[in-house]
Amino acid sequence: MSYSPTLAAALSGATLRQLAHWRKASSRHGAVLVPELSEVRPILYSFRDVVALRTCVKLRQDASLQRIRRALDTLRDGLREREHLSAYRLAADGGSIYLVEPEQATDLVHRTANIVIHEMVDVLRPFYRDGRHIPDLLQPREHVTVDPAVRGGVPVIEGTRIPYDEVAALLRDGVPAERISDYYPGVTASAARDAADFADYVDSYEPSREPRAAAAG
Known part of the structure; x- marks a missing residue:
């Protein structure tokens, strides 16, 4: 991975x-x-x-x-x-x-x-940097986990091999969290919302959202 x-x-x-x-x-x-x-x-x-x-x-x-x-x-x-x-x-x-x-x-x-x-x-534990909460590496959200032995470490829904971003994409396409199980049986609404929240967090690191004047140190 x-x-x-x-x-x-x-x-x-x-x-x-x-x-x-x-x-x-x-x-x-x-x-x-x-x-x-x-x-x-x-x-x-x-x-x-x-x-x-x-x-x-x-x-x-x-x-x-x-x-x-x-x-x-x-x-x-x-x-x-x-x-x-x-x-x-x-x-x-x-x-x-x-x-x-x-x-x-x-x-x-x-x-x-x-x-x-x-x-x-x-x-590996959570910490704060410049006011931003950096999550636990192995469990960045309650229902999202990172395990090098599962899909090589891509963040997945806890207890599954389902990548977080696939679930988040469904929510962004308008699928209600309560209906995610229709697509991925076993993925609860809470897990789906955690996946979407983590996806938003990852997207916050995209270049367009970084302060232009941020120091490189």
């Missing part, structure tokens, strides 16, 4: 402008995250990419983009860590960024190994 930039943005909390900016290396540092499925049009992100993007969004709330790039350079080049970014637990604390391991947290900005006290937040 692959995620379009719009769906990857909606599930991670990043803006489309940030995704584009993070795909590119700067004059001094490497790219933040290059999609592992396709970095050329059509650009396609993986489920692991979305998890990593959520980490980057949370780091960006407490650290500058330059500092994040420097930390990732240290992780990849200094420590020779070559796993996908989603495999690492990273945290921003006290002006630096740390690779968090069971016994220590390595300072990736100043390149020292220090034990630090900090609160680790599960990157």
